[in-house]
Amino acid sequence: MSNHELCDIYRQKSDILHGSFDMEHFAVIQSIVRAGLSGDRDALDKQIERLRERLQKAGDVKDAATLERLRAAARDTQEMAPSRVEISRALIVGEVLDPGINPPIDRETGARLCTIDFPTKSDQSPVYMARVAETVEGLLHEWASEAALQAVGVAPTRTLLIYGPPGSGKTVSAHYIAARLGLPLVTARIDGLISSFLGTTARNIANLFDFANRYACVLLLDEFDALAKLRDDPQEIGEIKRVVNTLLQNLDLRRNFGITIAITNHDRLLDPAVWRRFETHLQLGEPDEHARDVLIKRFLKPIEAPEATIRVFSYCLARRTGADIERICTAAKRTLALSGESHDGPGLFHALSSVLARTPYHDHTPARILATDQEAFVSLIANDGEISLKQTEIGEATGYGQSRVSDLKKAKRHLPLMEAMHAQ
Ligand SMILES: Nc1ncnc2c1ncn2[C@@H]1O[C@H](COP(=O)(O)OP(=O)(O)OP(=O)(O)O)[C@@H](O)[C@H]1O
Ligand SMILES: [Mg+2]
Structure with missing residues (x-):
């Protein structure tokens, strides 16, 4: 908890002492001051929660809510300094991807099939509602605890599908997860992979996966729904089926190599067979209050x-x-x-x-x-x-x-x- 937030709490306590609250809370206030001065964060938090409960009980809902907000804000400041997760060695195989390595290209157009981002210290934690934060932290925890999972015969989740409306933080989440794992992020936009020469799309997909499987990295498939949109074109049915199949085969194979994240705005458009390939689904939306x-x-x-x-x-x-x-x-x-x-x-x-x-x-x-x-x-x-x-x-x-x-x-x-x- 920062000094600023402590001051807020003390200021609040001083309001309490100067009249608007009942003196019956003084014992808790004393405990808060004691814990604050001694620098015992856990005790401080506990005593503030005690005061909040008392205020709530006494019908002072507004002040109880203010205390809760101050506590939550202090929690965020702590959460915002994410540490790197020590990922299990057995989980990620492959050569080190260093900045000198060129991404694969589309042979017809010369266009790059992916971009490569290296984790930086400035990859700030996205802001999540509690439910979403739990899922993300749960995944990171799995990836750091492979041995514990193996003991019960299961492997950590390696495939994650992130979906939600535009601007809900899907791409920043993928960057954040890769940064927490200390791995480069290889990002492919599906619409970039789908060549105007449809015949070469399957080859592009295969080349991309070969590249991602060779190096230790997180593979991100952004704009995943581009595939589903293509399916609406009746002339291309046969070709699209082939492309989807190549993609599914590659996704299945990659499970033995590394972590894959896919992103889509339109979860309903996705082929159910694709949807099933992803073990965890993370839904992002508008932030809560x-x-x-x-x-x-x-x-x-x-x-x-x-x-x-x-x-x-x-x-x-x-x-x-x-x-x-x-x-x-x-x-x-x-x-x-x-x-x-x-x-x-x-x-x-x-x-x-x-x-x-x-x-x-x-x-x-x-x-x-x-x-x-x-x-x-x-x-x-x-x-x-x-x-x-x-x-x-x-x-x-x-x-x-x-x-x-x-x-x-x-x-x-x-x-x-x-x-x-x-x-x-
Ligand atoms: N939950 C969040 N936490 C922190 N920043 C966020 C969050 N959601 C959105 N932003 C901000 O909004 C910007 C856009 O987020 P992002 O690119 O991740 O959205 P997106 O869901 O991938 O959108 P699109 O579907 O348009 O690609 C980011 O630069 C980030 O600053
Ligand atoms: Mg995005």
Whole structure:
């Protein structure tokens, strides 16, 4: 837990001591302070959780939720420093792939059949919901524990299919997994393999797999659904069948050599026989509220936005993908930098409002309200329990004074706008 987060917790504790909370919690607060000062992280976490439970029980849901958010944020900072997994030697065979080695090419066109990326320290961990993080960590754990699995007669998973909408972090996930394993990533785009001379496609596939099997690497088959799309062309049926068969044979053979990841946007389009070839299926989607907060914090850097600003961004960017969040945060930073406003809550608030106004139509009501009328938006968040911001926090995030926030809240300025939007 960083000093900054500790300070937040202490500040919160000091709020508690100065009135808004009951003194019955003082014993827990003392334990928190003791654990914090002694630097015992586990004890600190446990005591904070104790306080959270008590607040929750006492009906102080908002403050309990704030504590939980602080704990979760501290957990992420820890998780964001991934260590390299020591992969079992028996699992990955092959020569060392060094940067001097050229990728195989299509003999007719001379085009490269794959690109090769070497792991770097900067391969930052993607942000996952708990379910996805568990699957990814589970796979890494399997690859590091081959002997334990062998003892019960099973091998680690070697084939992973990642699917989800555009911009949900599929490609960054493949890069991240390869980096954690300390292996180069050999990426082939299936549409690149499918030569305009269909007859040579099967040969391209075979050449690609030969190359990947020769070296210690992770093979990534991106845009996997290109095959399925081709199947719709009735003239090519015979040829496509041949290509799919070559691919399946090569996938089966590769199981003895190394790890393969395939990516698709359209999981339904995939041939069931292809689908079955992959032992683990990882579904990515829009980040949940917590993952959104983490992504927003990351993409707003180097600006250290106040917690309330992160909440406002997160509230407006619900149901957006990681790539959307990155794009909007980057645009907001650009707008802020050129506006001359200070790099704080209100500056970011105005920047977000103008970025959303320029963003193509979307149906998320809070984002549309902020794009249209900032005062109506302040009224919306002051009235909406879902975002659970206190009036002081709303002030910090938007720059509106307490009494103005209170007036806007009472006037319910957002309602006419919402009605007009729903009537459209
Ligand atoms: N879960 C995530 N964690 C971190 N960054 C993410 C995440 N999802 C998306 N991004 C950001 O969005 C950008 C696009 O992600 P990526 O290229 O992995 O998406 P994709 O799912 O492969 O999309 P496409 O289907 O269009 O290829 C990345 O550069 C990354 O910064
Ligand atoms: Mg991609």
